[in-house]
Amino acid sequence: MPDLATPKIRLRGLTKRFGDKQVLDGIDLDVMPQTSMVVIGGSGSGKSVLIKCILGLIEPDEGAIEIDGQDVLKLDRRGREAAAARIGMLFQNGALFDSLPVWENVAFGLLARHKASRAEARARAGDILAQVGLAASVGELSPSELSGGMQKRVGLARAIAARPDILFFDEPTTGLDPIMGAVIDGLIVDCVKKLGSTAIAITHDMASARRIGDRAAMIHKGRIIWEGAAADLMDSGNPMVDQFTHGRREGPIEMELRK
Amino acid sequence: MNAILDALALTGRAVIGAFRATGRLALFALSGLSHLLRPPFYGRMFLRAFVEIAYFSLPVVALTAVFTGMVLALQSATGLSRFSIESAVASLVVLSVTRELGPVLAGLMVAGRVGAAMAAELGTMRVTDQIDALATLSTNPMKYLVAPRLLAGIIALPLLVVVADLLGVLGGFIIATLKLGFNPGIYLANTVDFVQTGDVVSGLVKAAVFGFLIVLMGCYHGYNSRGGAQGVGSATTSAVVAASVLILAFDYVLTELFFAR
Ligand SMILES: Nc1ncnc2c1ncn2[C@@H]1O[C@H](COP(=O)(O)OP(=O)(O)OP(=O)(O)O)[C@@H](O)[C@H]1O
Ligand SMILES: [Mg+2]
Numbered sequence: 001m002p003d004l005a006t007p008k009i010r011l012r013g014l015t016k017r018f019g020d021k022q023v024l025d026g027i028d029l030d031v032m033p034q035t036s037m038v039v040i041g042g043s044g045s046g047k048s049v050l051i052k053c054i055l056g057l058i059e060p061d062e063g064a065i066e067i068d069g070q071d072v073l074k075l076d077r078r079g080r081e082a083a084a085a086r087i088g089m090l091f092q093n094g095a096l097f098d099s100l101p102v103w104e105n106v107a108f109g110l111l112a113r114h115k116a117s118r119a120e121a122r123a124r125a126g127d128i129l130a131q132v133g134l135a136a137s138v139g140e141l142s143p144s145e146l147s148g149g150m151q152k153r154v155g156l157a158r159a160i161a162a163r164p165d166i167l168f169f170d171e172p173t174t175g176l177d178p179i180m181g182a183v184i185d186g187l188i189v190d191c192v193k194k195l196g197s198t199a200i201a202i203t204h205d206m207a208s209a210r211r212i213g214d215r216a217a218m219i220h221k222g223r224i225i226w227e228g229a230a231a232d233l234m235d236s237g238n239p240m241v242d243q244f245t246h247g248r249r250e251g252p253i254e255m256e257l258r259k
Numbered sequence: 260m261n262a263i264l265d266a267l268a269l270t271g272r273a274v275i276g277a278f279r280a281t282g283r284l285a286l287f288a289l290s291g292l293s294h295l296l297r298p299p300f301y302g303r304m305f306l307r308a309f310v311e312i313a314y315f316s317l318p319v320v321a322l323t324a325v326f327t328g329m330v331l332a333l334q335s336a337t338g339l340s341r342f343s344i345e346s347a348v349a350s351l352v353v354l355s356v357t358r359e360l361g362p363v364l365a366g367l368m369v370a371g372r373v374g375a376a377m378a379a380e381l382g383t384m385r386v387t388d389q390i391d392a393l394a395t396l397s398t399n400p401m402k403y404l405v406a407p408r409l410l411a412g413i414i415a416l417p418l419l420v421v422v423a424d425l426l427g428v429l430g431g432f433i434i435a436t437l438k439l440g441f442n443p444g445i446y447l448a449n450t451v452d453f454v455q456t457g458d459v460v461s462g463l464v465k466a467a468v469f470g471f472l473i474v475l476m477g478c479y480h481g482y483n484s485r486g487g488a489q490g491v492g493s494a495t496t497s498a499v500v501a502a503s504v505l506i507l508a509f510d511y512v513l514t515e516l517f518f519a520r
Contacts, residue, residue, distance in 0.1 A: 091388045
């Protein structure tokens, strides 16, 4: 029986600066097991950096990243690789390997872990593509031959292929039409439920945020300034969140246009 | 006074920057090589890189070698006295090609083709997050992308140079027999007489070093590129320029090691 009382992911005082730019300035965040957390925030507020820190792709300057109660920053290289291997990630722009056909993209993690022969992996890729609503024949195409929506689906398929217990989605619906956006959201919710995973999703799309998320947090100037139920996003009572979710030009958040 | 201090500070910064860059490059090279010794090994990636370097560079390298051999024969024939000409042309062609021009010209050609292509490919993978994606799929990007390419470069360049040596001599032979009217049998006998194993082997060792340098520059600049399409573009340029300069510099160093007594 999984322990549902300890946060799956627990961030404390996470700090990261690039040069003289303080991108993360003490992030505290808890994500409980088998729930989905939506992170919103302006462009360049450090959402992608936050996720890359948890994945181990960017080394934070200070702070703690606990997964299942264990601080991954204190682990050795092997331990950190093992921790990262439990996380599936859908990148902001897909990041599909364009030198490989779609099926090999989807099965990449399985092949890398020697969990399957090439023939088995190919068959498995077909099954996983079906889960995201794509025909097995799509597997033979190259990623550059796909539309944006199909690329997102393939990225999703690749992220869930190894059945990770943590899933990250970086702007899964940006650049898609509203219907395709809703379809992708539906797929994400299905996948997370089916796998019993814990998810963090970054989005700018409020409809999508309420569809995917159980909880929501807003990041501004490197800090979490609000956290609550995703259903409350549109009337949070926090002036900054309200300005953001309603897209008002006037308000406490001033766009730093000159930067 | 201030101007002098500024100049000093600037020089100091440049020197420190150069050391830092060299250190980073050395660590990158060591990491790439060390992954060749530890599994998993990516044979598929090695083969792909090998075919790309060896097979697809063959036409350029072959053409360069033939013409170089032809020019060498022509130039040396006009510069030498009638008296010793037959043996001199043959020896000059075969020694220049095997020791020097085969590896250097093949290296420069491959640097332009392969170094640029690798920097562009890895650079694009970097700016589109594909390198990060590898890491999230239980794959070490250095092991998967860099190590197999390094090995392919080290093996492919000497093979290309074997071909370049043969075709360079052939180019000289064509001019010597068809244009200068030398006796083919005597020309070939002279060629074989003059060339020593050491000449050929030194050229092949140079080639292996050049292959390593070309791939190292292509991968290093691509892997560390930043900032979209423009970043990839400048990574490509840097890779080719750096590889070309390093080839000529190492050519001198290696020649000094092999032949200077
Ligand atoms: N590797 C890096 N080196 C230097 N600066 C970086 C790096 N990665 C991100 N940054 C900077 O960190 C800031 C936050 O970037 P990030 O990609 O996290 O924004 P974001 O919140 O995801 O924005 P968006 O919604 O537009 O994707 C940006 O100003 C960016 O320039
Ligand atoms: Mg982002």
